Amino acid sequence: MAKPSLAVWKFASCDGCQLSLLDLEDELLAVADGIDIAHFPEATTAHRGGPYDVSLVEGSITTPADLTRIQEIRAQSGMLVAIGACATTGGIQALRNLADIDEFVRVVYARPAYIQTLATSTAIADHVKVDLELAGCPINKYQLLEVVQALLVGRKPTLPTYSVCVECKERGTSCVMVADGVACLGPITRAGCGAICPAFARGCYGCFGPSESPNVDSLAAWWDELGVARPDLVRALRTFNVNAPQFKEASTRYAQE
Amino acid sequence: MKRAILAPTDLDNLIAVLSERGFEVLGPTLDSGVVTLSSIDSTADLPEGIRDEMSPGRYYIKATSDGELFGYAVGPTSLKPTLFPSRRQVWTTENTDQGIIFRSSVPDLRPVAVIGARPCDAAAMAVQDEALLGGPYIDTDYARRRRDLFLVVVNCTRPASTCFCASMGTGPAVSEGFDIALTELKLDTRHFFVAESGSERGQEVLDQLGLDPADPDDEELVRVALEVAADSMERTLDPVDAYSVLRAQPEHPYWETIVERCLTCANCTMVCPTCFCVTTEPVTSLGDESAGEERRWDSCFSLDYSFMGGSPVRETVESRYRQWLTHKLSTWFDQFGTSGCVGCGRCITWCPVGIDLTEEVRHLREQIDA
Structure with a gap:
């Protein structure tokens, strides 16, 4: 049986998520053995044309050129996996969605006329059909490995959508919010990172985006009691997943209060 | 059993x-x-002089210089992670010339002795025994860990404000399921424990320590300390009333009010010492083509938990909270003959937004009566 071919694509992003593939140091040889890496500019200049069995797509759609390129990628991909907060919700650059893009362009670039950009930064799934999404800024490399392993044997990958709290309890981390009064987005954030930040006594900052049924208002009311000012709450919800519908809706409401 | 006096130095001997x-x-x-x-x-590792103060959604530690070794109530960790680990491998496969071989995963375990479990923890263990060992299908991993467990319970003389074991009949004194039970007494001039055995091997260990017998005055001190502890509990839950009130009106509009607060984060079920729901996840590897299955704690608050026929059966927040509370306090009786709650209060303390099940049951009762 021929090895499935893999292509890795980049849109507006920092490359951190696709580098997770190379960061799989112990497993990299087995990965390379199991799949045929046909297009992955971060790793090799060798390139083979499509179609590809699997495409990993990193980054968000921010330019008119992106709009056509993502359609081309979709057309030559069997399975399309969006990886990371940029590709799944629009990323931190989706902060532009709340502001005037023309003003940004005028302030940042000496010759704004050369800049062709969209007013918004949006997720891959807003433009084409996405078969699977890996959340996170960055993604968890073991979730990526899980996807590769599952694909190779034809099973459904295990990708949790419940809250980060489950992972804290699983690893025996005591709750930073209950025990230390630290504001934490864990109860409304999707698991998958392994609950890294609370293990270092930090509150979760929501880089995996909303969990399957986030109750943002209830957590916000509790943050009020912890003494977090509403503008700080709004900022906490407006980071890597600012454009995720539940975070966007709630933060917009709180900002208008 | 005859009770004995155990000095703090004897506790070090017990550990040894x-x-x-x-x-x-x-x-x-x-x-x-x-x-x-x-x-x-050794006893040097114990949280000497530490108190814990709890309220819904909050937990505080306070240091004192009184030297008590068990002067707190309960932390987030029950016996559950020890007897029923949050994640474990169930089986693995190996590809051989003869085909695929399946192997049960039996970890190499050292028997565990726990010193300082609470009466509610022992009661919760009895509840889990019923669920995991009581029926025709035995959890063999739990059975092994349970068989090897040596349990030293320390009765509670300083319950937290979130505790309600007295009303559930599970504390503050342990009644069964222990090898040794201790009650710590710290007087102006004396610091000691009154010990009793709850099993043959518990007695054997006590005999080995060569302790003096407790005199009636000391036994009276224990009785009074535990009575004061029971009376000091602010929260109560009537398990018999909870049994009927929760099943009375599953469609009552009250359940919708929980939507405003419940995060569906699953913390309550994770810290609950009796919650035993699990799911299994397949594991495959890239290189050697081996495969296996892992079991991990699941929760009735996760959508996947009730995923059947293409969608979750309990999609709404209220349906998930109702499932948890109704099973815990009501249908558990039908299934296992007891309440699923032991009154440890962990779900109250460790709910990130402080939802208090004793309050919820009271509100539901009031609304139904109104």
């Missing part, structure tokens, strides 16, 4: 004796600002 008998000894320790359960070598 259990260690010599091959047990890994676990006890309460202070870690990252909470009292938890981990390996101990």
